Amino acid sequence: MLKIIKFSELxxxxxxxxxxxxxxxxxxxxxxxxxxxxxxARELEEFKxxxxxxxxxxxxxxxxxxxxxxxxxxxxxxxSSESYRRFASNAVKQALxxxxxxxxIIIPDFNKADSDKIESFKxxxxxxxxxxxxxxxxxxxxxxxxxxxxxxxVLDENIEEFKKIADQTxxxxxxxxxxxxxxxxxxxDKRPEKLKNLLVDFASRSGLQTQVFDNAKLExxxxxxxxxxxxxxxxxAYLVIMEYTPKNxxxxxxxxxxxxxxxxxxxxxxxxxxMEDMKLDMGGAAAVTGAAAALAKLxxxxxIIAVVPIAxxxxxxxxxRPGDVLKSYLGKTIEVLNTDAxxxxxxxxxxxxxxxxxxxxxIIDAATLTGACMVALGDKIAGVFTDREEIGSEIxxxxxxxxxxxxxxxxxxxxxKKLKSSVADLKNIGGGRYGGAITAALFLKEFVEKTDYxxxxxxGPAFSQEAGHYTNKGGTGFGVRLITEYVMTRExx
Ligand code: BES
Ligand code: ZN
Ligand code: ZN
Numbered sequence: 001m002l003k004i005i006k007f008s009e010l011x012x013x014x015x016x017x018x019x020x021x022x023x024x025x026x027x028x029x030x031x032x033x034x035x036x037x038x039x040x041a042r043e044l045e046e047f048k049x050x051x052x053x054x055x056x057x058x059x060x061x062x063x064x065x066x067x068x069x070x071x072x073x074x075x076x077x078x079x080s081s082e083s084y085r086r087f088a089s090n091a092v093k094q095a096l097x098x099x100x101x102x103x104x105i106i107i108p109d110f111n112k113a114d115s116d117k118i119e120s121f122k123x124x125x126x127x128x129x130x131x132x133x134x135x136x137x138x139x140x141x142x143x144x145x146x147x148x149x150x151x152x153x154v155l156d157e158n159i160e161e162f163k164k165i166a167d168q169t170x171x172x173x174x175x176x177x178x179x180x181x182x183x184x185x186x187x188x189d190k191r192p193e194k195l196k197n198l199l200v201d202f203a204s205r206s207g208l209q210t211q212v213f214d215n216a217k218l219e220x221x222x223x224x225x226x227x228x229x230x231x232x233x234x235x236x237a238y239l240v241i242m243e244y245t246p247k248n249x250x251x252x253x254x255x256x257x258x259x260x261x262x263x264x265x266x267x268x269x270x271x272x273x274x275m276e277d278m279k280l281d282m283g284g285a286a287a288v289t290g291a292a293a294a295l296a297k298l299x300x301x302x303x304i305i306a307v308v309p310i311a312x313x314x315x316x317x318x319x320x321r322p323g324d325v326l327k328s329y330l331g332k333t334i335e336v337l338n339t340d341a342x343x344x345x346x347x348x349x350x351x352x353x354x355x356x357x358x359x360x361x362x363i364i365d366a367a368t369l370t371g372a373c374m375v376a377l378g379d380k381i382a383g384v385f386t387d388r389e390e391i392g393s394e395i396x397x398x399x400x401x402x403x404x405x406x407x408x409x410x411x412x413x414x415x416x417k418k419l420k421s422s423v424a425d426l427k428n429i430g431g432g433r434y435g436g437a438i439t440a441a442l443f444l445k446e447f448v449e450k451t452d453y454x455x456x457x458x459x460g461p462a463f464s465q466e467a468g469h470y471t472n473k474g475g476t477g478f479g480v481r482l483i484t485e486y487v488m489t490r491e492x493x
Contacts, residue, residue, distance in 0.1 A: 018091030020108035088127030176477035179286035183475025187262035206293035232319030257288030258367035266339030283462030287479025372436030385441035
């Protein structure tokens, strides 16, 4: 969809060309031939280059484009790489609403250092690609058709380098689309067997080796905590293991993602308002599968293992009950005091198994784990929990850079006593109204014995109630870019 071209290729004409405009800089848009139009736009009453404002010119004079879109950047001092992402996304959204099939985006330039130029270019690629998306699988009338081509002209001497960056961005963002699609898919069409197939298909197409454990195999292995959750569903449990092993690698990173295909709450049934979006509860599975696929496509020199426990949290005569005690894969016994705290139960077994089998250098899990994390951080920010604070702060920094915001919350040991059970080794809820995201993280930590471990609670940002700059309503694909970028840029020990 992204096409990096030479400026000379623009001369053949353009359906829509987008340029940037800044509130307090003249000749910001980067190309001389558009300066006059940029100036004209800013002389209008209704447009001064304000952030997120756009204005369209039809058949502009002396420019070989049918339409021009001028997109505001706001004030110079507030421009960051995110401004470039939003610029490209505003341009794409404008082109989509004009029913265009292609768009040319001119990279603005105001004497930036070379490294900034690469960052801005990358941000433009991301913003453009991620906005050219809609989930209309289930609509009889497909209203919006994505643009077939987004062209970005660059200087002849940069073409090879920029093509490579665009290609990497496309690889990562196509995995974001995969994650969005499966999160937005209705729960009836991604029940455990189907979700398992969707993950395996995508992973194999992306160059990962896959392995699937079904109910019988999980029973044999002793995944009783995971199996307990699955009991209320007419479908079984699955564990999907995806693996990318390059010839040379310096470390092994394991990713574990919560794959609850629908969370009714179980016998501790959720109220209707809490249940309507619970197809989102495999957002962690989507994020780690997307990230593992992206890393494999990029051919990085780290071994990547993605492990996804899958189950549907439902109600039947066979459902697990509050009061039941489950013996986890690790051997620790868990008293179930709330069947709606099911994510941690399926993750517990997957985490211990991953640690034991693969002995990774780092485990990262992603899970739509707690409403409490949303109370703390709202619906756009993920919670980061880890004892390795330097890793946590790197992840927070990465999130800031790519605009998948994260914030570190404490793994406060004194709260661990809230998880003490009178009949088993642990109970699955902390009890009381407070600190639920932290007690959930402390619970998970019980199942990782010695490995560096980071837990990402993505309950808020995995799903959105409204469209954002380059996210739509529904599944956001949150976590794919975050994990991919963190792993790609991480220095091995
Ligand atoms: N899947 C939910 C968490 C969730 C809530 C994700 C809202 C996204 C939006 C999870 O399984 C859950 O139900 N957690 C409970 C835990 C409680 C019973 C200790 C919660 O957060 O209320
Ligand atoms: Zn739940
Ligand atoms: Zn859940």
